[in-house]
Amino acid sequence: MPIYVTVYHLDSLIVGRTEGQVTLTDLEGYLDDIVRARAIGYGKIFDSTSGRAVLAPDEVEAFRERLKAFVAERQGKIGPFAVVTGGERHDRLTSICQTAMTADRPMRVFDDIQSARAWLQEHALVR
Secondary structure, three states, rough: OOOEEEEEOOOOOOEEEHHHHHHHHHHHHHHHHHOOOOOOEEEEEOOOOOEEOOHHHHHHHHHHHHHHHHHHHHOOOOEEEEEEEEOOOHHHHHHHHHHHHHOOOEEEEOHHHHHHHHHHHHHOOOO
């Protein structure tokens, strides 16, 4: 799977790193991994610097709908979300991730992982 997920329970952090071609199934698997890890309230870094979305337009829309439902079901209990692009903000995968900006939680796009980590520490979800 081109999204590798590492959970840091002590730091309340999840890092998802993309690699190669990312499909709808991969993105849905990422959401499932968050739920399985019981880490919904954790801060999340989504490193999209080494991945490329290969979703058809109808798949993009399906993922947006799934993401909206995912957020709505959790009613503000989702931790902040930082997307790392490496400066490639026009990338389709970044665009898909920006769908999360409409969610009721902090979300921001960064050029590097260090800036993303620092921002997440400032926006940690209080439990």
